[in-house]
Amino acid sequence: MNFTLHQLKVFITIVEHKSITKAANELNMTQPAASIQLKNFQDQFEIPLSEVIGRQFYVTEFGKEIYQIAQEILNKTETIQYKTEAFKGLLSGKLRISVVSTGNYVMPYFLNGFLKKHPNVELVLDVSNKTNVIKDLEQNLVDFSLVTVSPTHLEINELPIMENNLVLVASKNNTLLNNDNNEKSIFKTIPLIFREEGSGTRHTMMEFFKQEKIAPKTQLVLTSNEAIKQAVVADIGVSIVSLLSIKNELLQNEIKIIPTKGLPLQSTWKLIYLKKKELSPVAAAFLAYVASEKESVYKQYFDWLDAILE
Structure with missing residues (x-):
C-alpha cells in the first residue's frame, strides 16, 4: 500500500460529511479532485470502502473500520507536530x-x-x-x-x-405571576415556552415536572435560547431558562424572574x-x-x- 496522509484526510472528511461535495468544500478542493483522491485511496483495498446507491453516499462496514484507523493515524501525526512545537x-x-x-x-x-x-x-x-x-x-x-x-x-x-441555575422568567409587562413565592402547582396552569427535544434545559425541566408529578401546559416549542428570550420579552409566554443567558435582558429591564417554590433548578x-x-x-x-x-x-x-x- 502506498496511500498518503492527504488521502486519509480526504477519506475521513468524506465519511464525516457523507458527501464528496461537502467534503471538497471544507477542504477547499474541487469535487472532481476529491473524487480522484477517494478513488486512489479505495483502489488500494480489495474490499470496497464505500458505495453510492442512487445519489446517496454510504460507508461499508469495512470502510468504517478503515475510517477509525485513519483517524488514529492522523491523530498520531498531529501529535508528532505538537510535540515538536512543544520542544521548541x-x-x-x-x-x-x-x-x-x-x-x-x-x-x-x-x-x-x-x-x-x-x-x-x-x-x-x-x-x-x-x-x-x-x-x-x-x-x-x-x-x-x-x-x-x-x-x-x-x-x-x-x-x-x-453551577447552572434555571429560573422562571416573564416579560416585565407580564401581570399573571405577581406573587413573591408561587407554588409549584402554577405550572399546571401557566402556558410555558419549551426548548426542543434534545435540549439539556428541557431535560432538566422535564425531570423536575416528573418528580413533582406535574403535567405542564405547552405554549410553544422553540429551537434556540435566543428565540425563547425574544418570545418572553414580547410577552408571548413564560419560560424556564438558564440565569446565565438573561444577564443583558435583566440589566435592560426587559425580563423579570418569577420567584417560584422549587426553583431555581440546579445542574x-x-x-x-x-x-x-x-x-x-x-x-x-x-x-x-x-x-x-x-x-x-x-x-x-x-x-x-x-x-x-x-
Whole structure:
C-alpha cells in the first residue's frame, strides 16, 4: 500500500460529511479532485470502502473500520507536530470542543485566557443541542464537550466547572405571576415556552415536572435560547431558562424572574471527554488550565450570579 496522509484526510472528511461535495468544500478542493483522491485511496483495498446507491453516499462496514484507523493515524501525526512545537517551547495544534447552546454563555470565558497564553492554538468550537454535542463526542470528533446532562451510555471523565441555575422568567409587562413565592402547582396552569427535544434545559425541566408529578401546559416549542428570550420579552409566554443567558435582558429591564417554590433548578456545567481518548498536548493543557483557573474565571465573569440568587 502506498496511500498518503492527504488521502486519509480526504477519506475521513468524506465519511464525516457523507458527501464528496461537502467534503471538497471544507477542504477547499474541487469535487472532481476529491473524487480522484477517494478513488486512489479505495483502489488500494480489495474490499470496497464505500458505495453510492442512487445519489446517496454510504460507508461499508469495512470502510468504517478503515475510517477509525485513519483517524488514529492522523491523530498520531498531529501529535508528532505538537510535540515538536512543544520542544521548541510552543504549544500548537487544534483544540476541538462541542458546546450545548446555553454553554455558549460559559465556554468563551474559559477559552479567553488560554488562547491568549497560547496564540498558536487553533480553536474549533461547535455550538449545538445536547443530542448533537454527545454524538460528536461519541464519534471522537472533539476533544471535549460542555454539558449539564452527562451521557449514560459512554465511559467519560468529567471536570465540573460551575453551577447552572434555571429560573422562571416573564416579560416585565407580564401581570399573571405577581406573587413573591408561587407554588409549584402554577405550572399546571401557566402556558410555558419549551426548548426542543434534545435540549439539556428541557431535560432538566422535564425531570423536575416528573418528580413533582406535574403535567405542564405547552405554549410553544422553540429551537434556540435566543428565540425563547425574544418570545418572553414580547410577552408571548413564560419560560424556564438558564440565569446565565438573561444577564443583558435583566440589566435592560426587559425580563423579570418569577420567584417560584422549587426553583431555581440546579445542574452543573461539566467539561467531559472519553475515558479511552488519548488527549493531545493541546487538549491536556486546556484541561489543566480549566481545572486550575475555574475559580478565578468565575470570580471575574460570573460573580453577578451570586447577587441575584441571594
